[in-house]
Amino acid sequence: MKMWARRLSVVFILTIGISPIELFAQRPVTIIDSVQQFIFSFGEIEFLEDPAGTLSIDQVSSAQFNSNFKPSTTFSPINYNRDSYYWYRLKLRQQSTSQKRWQLEFFDQTIDRIDFFTPDAEHRYHQQTFGDNFAFGTRFLKHKNFVVHLPSTFDGEYTYYFKVKSRQRADILVVLRPLEYFFNYALEEYFFFGIFYGMILVFCFYNLLMFLAVRERHYLYYILYLVGIGLYEMSADGIAFQFLWPNAMEWNQYAPGFSLYIASTFSLFFAASLLNLRKQFPHLLWILASAFIIRTTYLIVSFYLSDTWFNYRFIEIIPFGAAFFAGIYALTKGYEPARLMVVGYSFLFLGIVIKVIQYLDFNWLPLGELTHYSLGFSFIMEMMFLSFAISDKIKVLRRDKEKAQELTIEQLKENQKLKDSLNEELEEKVNMKTKELVEKSSFIEAQNKQLADAYRQLEAQSDEIAAMNELLARDNIQLKHDKELVTEARILSKEVDFEEFSAMYPDDISCLKFLADIKWKNQFACTKCNHTNYTDGKSPYSRRCTRCGYDESVTAYTLLQNSRLPINKAFYMIFLVYSSNGTISSHKLSKILNIRQSTCWSYSTKIKKAMKDHRHHRGTTHPGWDSILLEEVEES
Missing domain, CATH: 2.60.40.2380 (Immunoglobulin-like)
Incomplete structure (x- = not known):
């Protein structure tokens, strides 16, 4: 020394x-x-x-x-x-x-x-x-x-x-x-370099342990800030080119600029986290965010447009100055954890000023090891005080926590006193209420005996009513079944209006179920491979063959195949054409079903052809209109 x-x-x-x-x-x-x-x-x-x-x-x-x-x-x-x-x-x-x-x-x-x-x-x-x-x-x-x-x-x-x-x-x-x-x-110089970078590693390791212990983000930001500072100092001193990237000559030109960007960026994040700007001073957070945007924009422009801008170190005054200003402002507002941070940034700001003076070639500043390594000395002092600032914040938070605990204990004592007094009052009221309840309980017990006798009488009457209801239910089921048979017979035998027909087949699902029951009433057989095992298909009531995977729709190979009409209206048109033996006109069908006449004419022609094919090939084994649903008519 x-x-x-x-x-x-x-x-x-x-x-x-x-x-x-x-x-x-x-x-x-x-x-x-x-x-x-x-x-x-x-x-x-x-x-x-x-x-x-x-x-x-x-x-x-x-x-x-x-x-x-x-x-x-x-x-x-x-x-x-x-x-x-x-x-x-x-x-x-x-x-x-x-x-x-x-x-x-x-x-x-x-x-x-x-x-x-x-x-x-x-x-x-x-x-x-x-x-x-x-x-x-x-x-x-x-x-x-x-x-x-x-x-x-x-x-x-x-x-x-x-x-x-x-x-x-x-x-x-x-x-x-x-x-x-x-x-x-x-x-000696490399020895002091070892001490300097060793201090950075020790600070990083210590803060990493603290981060893993308490999970406070400012520890992580501080570690990344120290990494940026260490890389910048190694790049500026030539140590990084000697030991880290001795063959990366092009990267060595950009390394100081990128490492300084890391340091200045995470100094902003660290200041925002340490000072708790989001809750304490949200308006300062916008200043730090603006400094971050300016510094990031400068880095992008320097890298893609003009790499000579990497040499202008004075740009770092903006992010470091913003963090310094935030610390001073928080300190003036009485935020105690900012005091040591301001001291640390004061040393850093002094080192930056000396470097700017050297860059601007002021001849009155002596040149030597002290001024050459002034920024490194400033970083050492700043690292120490920022570490103290983090510890100081923990102490302040612990002190505030202890005060809050003391206030909580006092409040709990007051609450206990209030609770005891309330318990005494409640106990008196409970005794009074208990006496009233005992008196009322005896009265209620007498009434319960009367209610029990009445309940037994009602229970006997209930059994009689249940027997009568069972007989009525059987009669109701029989009447409902008879009504359905009558309705179905009327539909299958003579003309009914669309409202009554829709009551029997109200929607597509009921129509498809009716069609599926007719189509596969005996047994399912795959149209492609005649396999009889199936699973449910994608569309309602369709069936997928388990052997070949063919998914057969319920309307496939029926009179409804490729029909674009609503299924219940198609059913009713088949019913009308069949009931009239094909004499009903397409104009009347259009008026009844509210469908275009051309569509009614086209589909009624298809129905008549199905009726003709049914009589010719199969005879008239089933006299209802549903007997022609399974007739497949090829499009002409």
């Missing part, structure tokens, strides 16, 4: 002491063994924009292009034009007597492509290419940052060139370090 603090102080002093005054000639940086690291800034690094990307190392290193390079006016140069290539050069004054092996390290590991040109003793340049457009395994040193070893035999001033092309913002932050210091720094 002492080494870490000393390194931060050295970087801070170096950055404060550097003046952004543009010089006429590039200042060479002298390599001194006593200096552990040196960050190139302002005039120590010069740049040349190559819009077409056609310049070569021979051209840019020639004397003709010497004056075209411009010193950086900011602490570290930036590729303001994303479509252009940028050439940069550094001048080093090296000493062959140095006891250390030196190297250059690029802090921005999100640069797509870097072509680094190292001179040799004869000032000829040798190219090295690296960047996050290439698989992580192609790097000769497996480190999250890009590293270039410097020749150790040089003595004098040497100029190093490198060309940069990146679709997103590229901070050309180059630091000179000896190899030994680099390894010590890398070990």
